[in-house]
Amino acid sequence: MAERKPIESWLTDMDGVLMHEGVPVPGADSFIKRLRESGKPFLVLTNNSIYTPRDLHARLARIGLDVPVENIWTSALATAQFLDDQRPGGTAYVIGEAGLTTALHDIGYVLTDHEPDYVVLGETRTYSFEALTKAIRLINAGARFIATNPDETGPSAEGALPATGSVAALITKATGREPYFVGKPNPLMMRAGLNAIGAHSETSAMIGDRMDTDVLAGLEAGMQTFLVLTGLTRPQDVDRHPFRPSRIVDSIADLVDLV
Secondary structure: OOOOOOOEEEEEOEOOOOOOEEEEEOOHHHHHHHHHOHHHHHHHEEEOOOOOOOHHHHHHHOOOOOOOOEEEEEEEHHHHHHHHHHOOOEEEEEEEHHHHHHHHHHHEEEEOOOOOOEEEEOOOOOOHHHHHHHHHHHHHOOOOEEOOOOOOOOOOOOEEOOOOOHHHHHOOOOOOOEEOOOOOOHHHHHHHHHHHHHOHHHHHOOOOOOHHHHHHHHHOOOOOEEEEEEOOOOOHHOOOOOOOOOOEEEEHHHHHHHO
């Protein structure tokens, strides 16, 4: 096996790595502090498209994690960048919240339900039957189908919630059209994030708590990968996948000295 280059930049998932159900994971504050002191490029990533980076900065700050706005990268931002590359100044019918609608407005997209170029599905806590019906009809009429991320469920204090991937499956069943998912594990999200901080995959590492999104995305983008066991994946789950992370650790606290 070829020797890996030293890690010069870090990407880390948020939920399950830095925090769990709104509570910081022990060692997360030390990891972020060490990153900021080191001056190394880094990003905190999330497939959740509900919140803007400013919202997430404030939410993290409230639990003692000081992550600058410019170091937060969401599937909503990656989706907006993808659409701006594909069809600048286009139009979209959007099901989602402020994180997604703000990102699309910022690239100059017009949000409309009149013959849009795209139907864009993101995360929301209030999926409406009316909005889904409109999306299905627009896709049947020729709109291209984009989804921010393939996560089928999301965490909550009360248990699992249906997420973008599950709702996308409903739309696919009704239209016969598969969406293009921009978020993890699509390496597009990772490469766009690396470009945003001027980093390179061969000297970067990805930290995550999920094999099917975080580790897979980092692997396909050519990065070293670290799986932490403070989120969804248990040690016995790893061998169910045909790929492995570069290293498995108990928590992000075990990685502070690598920065």
